[in-house]
Amino acid sequence: MLHSHNHRVPLACIAPPDILRDIIIGGTEEERRAAADTMAVDQSFRTLRAAFSAMTASTPVLMRPMGGMGGKPNRTIYDQQHSNAYAPGVVARTEGSKKVKDVAVNEAYDGFGATYKFFWEVLGRNSIDNAGMPILGLVHYSTNYANAFWDGQGNMFFGDGDGQLFIRLTASLDVIGHELTHGVTQYEANLVYQGQSGALNESMSDVFGSLVKQYAKKQTADQADWLIGNDVVGPTLKPALRSMKAPGTANPYDKQPDNMEDYVNTAADNGGVHVNSGIPNHAFYVTATTIGGKAWEKAGRIWYDALRDNRVRPTTGFKSFARATVRQAQERFGDTAAEVDAVRAGWDKVKVKL
């Protein structure tokens, strides 16, 4: 479960946007990915992103980076064969190829497909970076590994589980949606994985992970279970990992607060990012159920617009993000719309003062 490895070709972090842009247009795939990574992590990433958007808007379709016109994912699933290495293992399934015998490989492939479809059809987003970035899943990572993670460099790792905490992590669509959304967040607000911004980062992944599942099941907000990980928890964490409807009640170890007064101050878990995410998770649940209907249509759109709001910065906390959701709801639905009241009701319920 512990490793020493770093596989991405580092690219000078001081490269100005126009050089990165040239690489993205004309470089090799490896260079393009490194450039995209650099753009994503650079401190001035907003400026870079704006330059990049301006460029893609005026670039003929054929010259668009990697993804063409969008609408179709580019998936590759690797079999890590229980290795602890971070380097991609054996290619197990590529885009458009047939089902294989390995269940985890097919689950990752199909789960990425459903997640891509959600972001494309509902939000008009073309993959992780909104430019058709390849979606890479690495399954059978390590031995009895009860975890899944996004490595920050374009790879999603999935363990087979230990049978106690989790069974194989690919068996859950909300887990796959959760991990891919970490990539989306990195390419948008790039919320720092610490304290409140880290808890927001976590919450984004739970919100969109849950919406991916709801969209696939065609459920309304009232029909949805609002649970995370219920398909993959083992006996210790049964019946679910987290509940957006009732944070803190999902399993005997669930310590998530559902309002600011119970915010957990801790040094563990990067300042409790998986614990305090209960607060924005519940705000989303209240907003979505107050609006009613399909949660992705309005509440999901508002949250996504807020994630892309230029005033949401890497260090943004709950209050600033809450204000961004109100602002985006007003812009989309009008200052006095019922949707705006629903957003306010969500944050009011979790005691985040606007």
Added chain:
Amino acid sequence: MGTNVRLTRSGGFAGLSMVADVDLDSLPKPTAEEVRAALAEVDFDPPARRARRGRSTRSAPAPGPADMYQYDLVVKDGAGKDRTLTVHEPISDPRLQTLFGALLPLAQPE
């Protein structure tokens, strides 16, 4: 009083803390020896930490990765001198890999 070792693995997709809190004297001899040997090798003041000192006491992870584990180690030797270490995955130090590998099987969810 002998040496007490407390390892907390937090984070991961579950956000569940797993804690191993052990007095080395109470462990089966081979395990105690393995932990003792690994502890003797651990650098409790690695270069990254030395560089950070004075600027921030927080060991914030690099932006990007998510749902990877954080490890907090506290070693009490009974002489009132606690040694602590916080590290995030990926962990490249083989001494820490050995130590955590020996302690994690003893960890319980918290």
